[in-house]
Amino acid sequence: MGVVKNEFDNLRRLAEIDPKHVVKPIAHFAMEATQHELYVAPYIPRALCIAYSDGYGIINDIPYYRFEYFSSSMSREIKVHMIAMLVNYYDQERNAGLAKTEISGNDFLLTKYFQKDNPKTIANNLKLISAREFIEAPLDDYLALLKKEFSVGTYRQRDGTTNG
Secondary structure, three states, rough: OOHHHHHHHHHHHHHOOOOOOOOOOOOOEEEOOOHHHHEOOOOOOEEEEEEEOOOEEEEEEOOOOOEEOOOHHHHHHHHHHHHHHHOOOOOOOOOEEEEEOOOOEEEEEEHHHHHHHHHHHHHHEEEOOOOEEEEEOOHHHHHHHHHHHHOOOOEEEEOEEEEE
16 A cells, blocks of 8 residues: 555656646545555647557557567657656655656557657657656666666566566
8 A cells, every 4th residue: 555656646746747647546445444545637639659669659448459669760769759758857855766667558648649650659659658656766867777778678577577
């Protein structure tokens, strides 16, 4: 209990800073008796989840669920934008940056207006949809952590742990 509430609060705070690129959660619910909690966020029609499967791409559900790889140049651009977003949300007053980010799926999406062959459409259509926690670290150390993480990618295992 409390983990989801923490993420809910983190997302709300980031959405106040940048409502265009951070999904603002609507409500948090906790059931003490069952030790379950969840938060509700707005539905984004035809969103494309950024994912990794031996290369970066999107999960597209139109007309059926499938993984579509990005070109190598588009993969590079997507990673640059995700890193820039994370650096942008670094809190210099607290010396803290977002942590436990799943850069290879689940945490970033692109809106339906993203064009897979046009890197100029990334910036206006990239959204952060998760903010599990912040890690305290000087900016230079945080940048080094991002560099390391983006070199290997992360995704959540079935047991809840990450691979990176």
